[in-house]
Amino acid sequence: MGRFQELAFTPLVKQHQQEHGSRRQYERMTEHSPSGNTLARDEQAFIALRDSFYMASVSETGWPYVQHRGGPKGFVRVIEPGLLGFADLRGNKQYISLGNFDHDARVALFFMDYPNQTRLKVLGRVEVHEHDSETPALIESFRPTDKSSVIERVILVHVEAFDWNCPQHITPRYTAEEIQQVIAPLSQRLAKLDAENAKLREELHARSKIERT
Structure with missing residues (x-):
């Protein structure tokens, strides 16, 4: 099973x-x-391309809490086939997920690929590094190129299980970057046509000037 x-x-x-x-x-x-907790090549590649994910934890009152996390592609790293990690940046300072992890280390992650209508579900157990001896090295290894972002801690997720979900009912959505990639050939074609039109206008103007003289 x-x-x-x-x-x-x-x-x-x-x-x-x-x-x-x-x-x-x-x-x-x-x-x-999959019978184990080892992420194969497909899962690792999929996670590496994601720029966001949803994270569910369980509170002391028994209520689930879902949080959205985002960053540049690859901000969630597959450290080992059964271990994920990401930098926890300073935010609104509610610390709801963090408090929930103190109560229950279990977590559910939901990775979405809206354009290709694909999703990956991951169940795991969280390991928070904030005040221990490993924290400085982990923070440095996860430091983003944007130096203005403040990393408060690093969260590791030990994978317990994962599963691919069916594409049914996933509404395709596109980021600005993805839209630019799609329309890039059209933009280049329009720029070429604009240049050709400008050249034709110059030639017509020059011909008209000659005919008037």
Whole structure:
């Protein structure tokens, strides 16, 4: 059985799957699902290209809390096939996720690729480095090129399980960078046409001037 299904498909979940007719389908799928916590090449490459993710933790009151994290592509690093890490930058100073981790180290990460309608779910356990002897070296290794960003700590995530989600109902969305890449050939073509039109106008103007003389 896949490790993700082992953790996520509780008896009550299976009961609903049985009720709604999807249990047999997921039984077949689990035969080919990742059985361990080791991220393969596809998962590592996918994470390396992400510029954001969603992170869910569990509070002392039992309520889930979801937070969005963003940065340049590659800000979440695959340190080892079963270990992720990212710099925790100074923000609004609510520290809700941080407090939740003190209560329960379990975390769920959701990585989205909107243009290609793909998503990767990761379950793990958090290891926070802020005041220990390893913190300075970790902070230095995760320091972004933007020196104005203040790293308060480094958060490591020990992967427990992961799973790819189906693309159904993912609305394609594009960043400004992605839009620029798509329209770059069109922009170049328009610039070429503008240059050609400017040249033709000059030639027509010169010909008209000659004809008047």
